[in-house]
Amino acid sequence: MTTTPDRTLLARLTTSCEIHLPGDPGYDAARIPWNTAVDQRPAAVAIPRSVAEVQDVVRAAAATGLRVAPQSTGHGAAALGEGSLADVVLLRLSGLTGVTVDPGAGTARVLGGTLWRDVVGAAAQHGRAVLHGSAPDVAVAGFVLGGGLSFYGRRHGLAANSVTAIEVVTADGTLVRATAEQDRDLLWALRGGGGNLGVVVAIEIGLLPYADVFAGMLLWDRERAGDVVPAWVEWTRTAPESATTSLRVMSFPPIPELPPFLSGRDIVVIDGAVLESDETAAELLAPLRALEPELDTFGRIPATAVLDMHMDPPEPSPAVADHAVLGPLDAAGVAAFLAQVGPGTTSGLTFAELRQLGGAFARPDAAGGALSHVPGSYALFCVAMAPTPQAAVAGRAAAFSVVRALSAWSQTGLVPTFTETRVDTSRFYDGDDWSALCRVRDAVDPGRLFVANHGL
Ligand SMILES: Cc1cc2nc3c(=O)[nH]c(=O)nc-3n(C[C@H](O)[C@H](O)[C@H](O)COP(=O)(O)OP(=O)(O)OC[C@H]3O[C@@H](n4cnc5c(N)ncnc54)[C@H](O)[C@@H]3O)c2cc1C
Structure with missing residues (x-):
């Protein structure tokens, strides 16, 4: 140029x-x-x-x-x-938004800027669900192009694996429809390769056969974290793939916009979905419920209600974050986490999350794309509100402090959608996949027209 x-x-x-x-x-x-x-x-x-x-x-x-x-x-x-x-x-x-559901084919066609909220709603009209994330207003494109961790993911894998076709405007302005039959390499690269290859204007994703699911949250005061965190970590060691959960230690300011159970409080929350019958799900959750949470919303809910479960901010918000993928946590790992965010600490974070990995998340999918699996046991995600530049500096330091404290349990890999800083992007991919991805990028965008949040 x-x-x-x-x-x-x-x-x-x-x-x-x-x-x-x-x-x-x-x-x-x-x-x-x-x-x-x-x-x-x-x-x-x-x-x-x-x-x-x-x-x-x-x-x-x-x-x-x-x-x-x-x-x-x-x-x-x-x-x-x-x-x-x-x-x-x-x-x-x-x-550029819109959704068309084809229940016969078991797919939804989603335009480039469509939010998960709209896709979940459209799929639900046909008694189906999709591999969405925790927040209703995240877009399908950025989520699936970066892999995508859903609360159905330990059973069904990364959301990127559910993508069957992508329509993309490439660097010369051509509209290409990439499928398993045509422009196969491009479809492979887009599923995990982020915004490096073109402008995605439509995506076809597979539907899941759920009109309702067993899902919800358990909540304790943070004073109970010393019991709850080790019990959940122990529970995750043997939990079946049907269960995908998250544990967060959260701190909320005392503001009237928040409900009383959150306002001004430090809490521990476990939430997620269990893709089982009510009886089996209740049996599975029994060890966590035995810890007597002050709030227990787990039960059968419409698939659309899963979008409200995680209490993500309803409006655009200023935030900074840090992230690591952790392997199994032993007692010392749990102690290191609690030393950072447990009772009596003032981390400055809004939350420190351990998102349960494993199951289908960890299995390579031969029919998948450049990012078809995430090895590891937990995705650590630490977030601080950053309404001012000074708060952003302090928040980044606070988030990094937890990541550093857990470094003995960290793996080299990272989840693109949880990575909020510039990193060596080869850490997202397995073996030679990063090099293969760069080769596809060089073929479709030799002049490096496209700028992604995570550049190759
Ligand atoms: C409150 C909240 C909750 C979240 N929950 C989860 C979760 O449960 N699981 C999870 O995995 N992640 C989660 N995330 C992370 C989220 O999935 C990523 O930030 C994702 O990249 C957002 O996609 P987006 O398109 O909305 O964002 P954007 O910032 O618009 O997109 C991110 C990048 O994706 C690429 N991109 C986006 N759209 C296009 C397009 N049409 N064509 C080409 N490239 C494009 C670009 O490179 C862009 O820089 C969450 C984030 C937040 C803030």
């Missing part, structure tokens, strides 16, 4: 697409990601409402010497925001 970036020319070349340039009245609102701690300042923000407009923006950016960063919601904006976006068009997919 030898041309000088020309933002005004970009706006002229993309005559129909909504474009915001720095200084325009709409620029600031358009550039703010879901994670409002991230101050992304691109050369332009484009909000296409059709595939043709996406193609237009990609071609115009290439012609004007700019690069393109696809973004759906900005939940995963943190790593992108670490670099300069001065020569980058932020291509936001929020104007």
Whole structure:
């Protein structure tokens, strides 16, 4: 690319697409990601409402010497925001949404910027579920392109493995439909390769046969963490693949917007789904219920209600985070975790989470993509609210402190969707898969037009 970036020319070349340039009245609102701690300042923000407009923006950016960063919601904006976006068009997919469910084929076709909330709702109308994550307003695209850990995942694997076709606008502006039959390498690469290969404008995912599931949460005061954390870790050693759970130690400020059971409190929460009959699920949960939680919402609920279970923030929020994948935790590992976030500590974190891995999460899927499994026992995810730059610095230090304290139990691998900093991306993949992924990227985007939050 030898041309000088020309933002005004970009706006002229993309005559129909909504474009915001720095200084325009709409620029600031358009550039703010879901994670409002991230101050992304691109050369332009484009909000296409059709595939043709996406193609237009990609071609115009290439012609004007700019690069393109696809973004759906900005939940995963943190790593992108670490670099300069001065020569980058932020291509936001929020104007390209929609879901079509084909119950006969057992699939849903989802447009590029669609949120899980809409897909879960549409699938539920046909008595089906999908491999969504904890938050309703995360987009399908960023989630599945980064693997995707669902509360159904220990039985059904990474969400990326449920993808059967992806429609993507590549660096020359061509629309390609990648399936197992055509452009197979591209489908393989996209499933785990993130936004490095093009702008995803549609994804086909498989449906699961659940209209309702046994799911919910158990809640204790943090004073009980010394009993609850070791008991849950012990429980996870033998829990069947039908159960996918998370344990979080959480701290909430005393604010009236929160319900009394959260406001001003430090708590321990175990939540998740158990894909069994009510009787079997109750038997499985008995050792955890024996710890007498003050709140127990586990029971059979509609698949749509699983989106409310994890208490994720309902609005865009400023947050910083750190992450590691842990192997099995022994008593010393549990003690190290509790020393950081257990009773009597002031970690400064909003939560420290151990997300249960193993089961189908850990098994390579021969029909899957570049990222088809995550070896390990737990995904550690530490998050702090960061309403100011000073709070962000303190929050990053607090999150890193927990990750460092658990380093003796850490593995080298990382989960892309839980990684909020720039890292060596070969850590996401097995063996030669990173090199193979780079080869596909070099073939489809030799000029490195696309900028992903996790660049290859
Ligand atoms: C509250 C909350 C809850 C979460 N829960 C879970 C969970 O349960 N399980 C889990 O695995 N993760 C979870 N995550 C992490 C989340 O899945 C990732 O941040 C994911 O990348 C978000 O996808 P997005 O498209 O919404 O975000 P974005 O920031 O828009 O996208 C992230 C990256 O994906 C790529 N991308 C996005 N859309 C496109 C597209 N249309 N075409 C090409 N590339 C694209 C880009 O490289 C982009 O930088 C959670 C995050 C938050 C903040």
